[in-house]
Amino acid sequence: MKQIKAISVFILCSVLLAGCEREIMEWEERPEDQKVTTAELPLQLAEKIERYAPLKTYADYVVGVGLGMDLYMNDEVYRNIVNENFDEVTVGYAMKHGAMVNAQGEINFAPVDAFISATNEAGLDVYGHTLVWHANQNASYLNSLIAPTVIPGSSGANALDISGLQDGSFTGWSRNNPGDGITVVEGEGLGDNAKAIKLVAGSGAANPWDLQLATPQVPVVEGHEYEVSFYIRSDKPGKGRVSFSGFENGYPWKDWYGTGGEGAEAFETTSQWQQVKFVVNEYTGTSFGMSLDLGYIPGVTYYIDVDSFNVVDLDAEAEVVNLISNSNFDTGTLDPWTGYGNESTRTVSAEGEGYGNSGYAMVLTNPTEAELYNAQQVYTLDEPLEEGTEYTVSFYIKANIPATIQFQLQNPDYAADYSGGIQVGTNWQQVVRTITPTTADRNKLVFDFGQTATTFYIDDVVLTSGEVAAGSPPVIIEMSDEEKAEVIGGAMEHWITEMVTRYTDEVTAWDVVNEPMKEGGSLRDGNVTDPASDDFYWQKYLGKDYAVTAFKLAREHAEPSDVLFINDYNLEASMAKLDGLIDYVNYIESQGAQVDGIGTQMHVSLNTNRENIVEMFKKLAATGKLIKISELDVRLGTANPTVDQMADQAEMYEFILDSFREHVPASQQYGVTIWGISDNPKEHEFWLPDESPNLWNGDYERKHAYKGVADGLAGRDVSEDFTGELQY
Template sequence: MKNIKILSILFLASIFFTSCEEEIMEWEERSEEQRITTAEIPLELEEKISRYDALKTYSDYVLGAGIILDLYMNDENYRSIVNENFDEVTVGYAMKHGAMVNADGEINFEPIDDFIALTNQSGLSVYGHTLNWHANQNASYLNSLIAPTIIPGSSGANILDRSALEDGTFTGWPKNNPGDGITIVENAGLGSDSPAIELIAGSGASEPFNLQLATPDIPIVQGNEYEVSFYIKSDQPGQGRISFSGLENNYPYKDWYNTGEGTEAFETTSEWQQVTFTVSDFTDTSFGFFFDLGYVPGVTYYIDVATISVVDPNTGSETVNLISNGDFEGGNLDGWNGYGNESTRAVSAQGEGYGNTGYAMVLTNPAEAELYSAQQVFALNEPLEEGTEYTYSFYVKADVPATVQVQIQGGTAQYSGPIDIGTTWTQIERTFTPTAGNNSFVFDFGLTPATVFIDDVVLTSGEIATGSETVVIEMSDEEKAEIIGDALEHWISGMVTRYKDDVTAWDVVNEPMKEGGSLRDGNVTDLASDDFYWVKYLGKDYAVTAFKLAREYGNPSDILFINDYNLEASLAKLDGLIEFTQYIESQGATVDGIGTQMHVSLTTSRENIVEMFQKMAATGKQIKVSELDVRLGTASPTTDQLTQQADMYQFIIDSYREYVPSSQQYGITLWNISDNEQEHEFWLPDESPNVWDANYERKPAYKGVADGLAGRDVSEDFTGELE
């Protein structure tokens, strides 16, 4: 135990001695009842604070701490403070979707398993934070589940005239046998606004030619091989074939699906599928083909107009690509080199290139820097011709929204400026006029911590060959809802089941409300890279589903919370949260508690704090202060600020005790332990909001918290006796 402070001793001396400049001290014997004992000596604040016991000894409800997992696991001093002072811990990040779910949707439990094993040894309980939130999600994985399917255009120009299908006239497209109807249906194709040919087999159909649509004549070059492809589906299992005019064999058995086997017919289902094959046995300078779909009566077929193509891969534009390894189909990065910002470069796996085919170049930047701090360079064989217009194009995407730039280096550098890219393939095309000495093509990708995929890089002074159009297939809202609903169940069921014996209280839904009290809807234009709004795909009932899943896979006795921030600042937001809680319960789920984060400052309205607790208590729910800290606006507070901070902590805890009935008091969690910069790299940097200072010494706030928990000034019991 510490001795009393020297100042206290001096104070004692001052009681017994008086002095003046010219008089000698006179000693006087006092009676026993007039004597001052050491127990009566007043204590300095610092001495008082040092004599307080661990915080949890003063609390009759759960006292929690929001902590950083790595510090708890690896810093013995930090861990000992947590173990000594708290009943429960909440990890700030490590139990969230973004921290635990990998790119394949698998949950990595190992770090939390180790953490819970250590807290069990220390006698601490763990609070689950959080099962459903819009931030700190593996948004890249979730978005990939509902990403549109991109069907790349053909490798050359489409020589089949589709204009009569696109305008719905069928001019030049004979309906040799229309069955029960051959028409164009808008918005029925693969793309969201793509038309489709609808072909309906009659009830008496039994032969393929009982439903037949013919193409116009297609001019060809003798000796060349042509690729024919289209996408087709049917309302029920069906069957079709392609027959021809102008071939040596107009009724060939074809390898429709590139399986290596030839058949007369292909099968159709309710899912879009591609039929693709080649022809070369021409008898003339043109040929035609027929969609024969009369095998099965009563089937309705759809053929996507935009994907019907006939291409000669051996002809087309004479584009001379100055980037000799722009498609990476050799599975290497020959000709490319790069450096900077500890970035890495590689070739993707087969099938990860544009259009889910072939290879792509993969550039990974680990940390934010300047655009040009990480570069990937292709050195040209010779400088570009000064004054000649050039064009470059490439397909690009990233694992998170990112920014890249193109430079043409050598001589006076040319810059594209920042190019914003998303998580689906996009083609970028730019033109420029070189200056003397321009002799290398460069990707700058240092700005965004991201993995960038690049494919089909072309640099030419001619035209860029585009072939036929790319088709983007968006999922329906119903399909997205089903997929995201499954992902939510996978996540919640995995977490709650895994930690059923160790975590018995959870933040199930976190921060659902906007400031004015309305429900977040997910319609946000400037998303962070780890933002994913479940509500956008599952609607208002996303929270109902989350609570039902947490209850289904957990224990009946688990305490399930809805939680939000700024409830003391916006009582309208609190009202909205309470109303949303009532809605969730009206749909058959049970919400056990409401959490209020309470990241406050010295100027936060105390009247609002009282009214907030009163409104929350009126719900009858368990009430939790879930993330309490008191900001001072500086990392170097004055003595007066520290005193006011202690007073605000005590006021909040006193108000919680006074206005929330004891039966509804789940507890209070302090958010972070100390003002040490290790705890404030991402949360309130250059601040001093916590109960311990940057050196893990108790601040006046420690006394404020302890007195609030105890409901009295604990230091009144302290004496001046040496300890």
């Protein structure tokens, strides 16, 4: 067969010298692993197909092609085929939201600008694909617009006593000038049901101290810096300051970075929560106090989130997370510690007998010498420790006489990891050991103290992985459905407006809404369990009218003569889906938008039901809309088709185009777009890999399908009047 192919090329080149010279110059040898092998067409058929004119010459409507923008710009053979055969091009990916919008929401027009410039030069129209779709979106950016607001908690333990706010008693707080009221209210703070201080400036307020709330005194450590922070909002634009007691200057106006301007006396407030945050170190004694002065503007109501009001010692030593709850026994009990063995006893010391002669200690007495494990004291953890993680165990200990003790990490079946013997003296000493659980079921810390007949005093027991104790947790605020709709609606408006406005002179037809329907004929709602990383369903936030808005926006910014389409797939396979789409078009127009055309993609196979194809065209024609076959290809299920399969493929292409012409009135025939150029693998990395759906083979040679499409466009067998002699 390879020999026959060589002869065929020789004969054709002898007769059609100019054309074959062009083919030879443009053809390049592909590596064997990139070739898509197909059965050779019979010589006579191959010669017939070679004599066909470019596809666009056979149609009275638009003949388009779906293509890869990079291939068009960088592959001369590919580009020449497109320029020669088609009126219109549809970019498969590069004009979509996901390709053009970056993480900041900025649109990169440069690649598409260059492409449109090249197609203009070639005399090609560009079909805009696509404005609103659920796939191929920059979903990360869009989701970031409606992500919950995470308000950080304090960076450490709160040195300010807010208990009088939490219970509403204002214990320790002073309402020096309550204006028209200073109260604690439910549900007005950050987060669900959070509490806020509500402060209302009276109608006569004119000075900052006309509405004033003073805090309790905050104890301080000399030389340390303290971070003050709280979240505040107001029902209308407001203004406030913080004044101090315990400072050399009680009114050291802070720099309210970005709120009131550097060096400003006061910060400004709005209806949105904002954080007031600053650092102080001007105190002169062992404590300081603060006053919130909010009386600048009459009639303003302020809300300060209670739990966000924090004063944090920035120089305090970090506290680690201790997995032992009753670690210093200052509760006066041993709960939840338990123990047994060798008639040992356990109790809590008198107050003042703990480490440092303060507080309490755990007292363990072993009356007679035995094995270490014969007397035990046990603390059961809330959760098992992590296998393989290094933990630190520390405690203070002393005994009446020199003695030995050990600890172990134990599981419910008494298997354990051991510290080894620890020598204990008669003066307080700190023991620090690291230990790593060898299994994931260690859930008890156990002291073994049965070896020496003595009494042990133990205090400040710490079991930690080294995790540092945090301050207050963050507050997470979800947007309301109304807020999400407003934000996403704004993003869609920006995208459509920018795209249509920029290309209003170059793009005269747009795929405005793509694939809105589910297979059963209902509208997609975006409630999917496992969306792809680039899936974003506009309709999930904007509802059924998202397409109404999209068409209105496109029409507003397009030229009056531009054609606006809605487009979907599997319409030939599901009459229910087709009916649902037509109903949706009717709904869109009932809401005041205009839909000019309906696109049916038609990604079909040889087994696609032909009666359904005819019925689809009839139903589409009945809408009175322009009809476009928008993404036509015929798959064969193989990358290596036989001669018979290629003939069947050609016949299916021809049947579809014949049916389109027969059942859709000429006035409604917008055109057809063939989805892809060739069977070359580089065109099928993401779409129909290991397939052969197109009109040119992997070496950019016309297939039998080329003849089927040309004959379907022409409405006749173009080659029937070819003579036996080749013409040139």
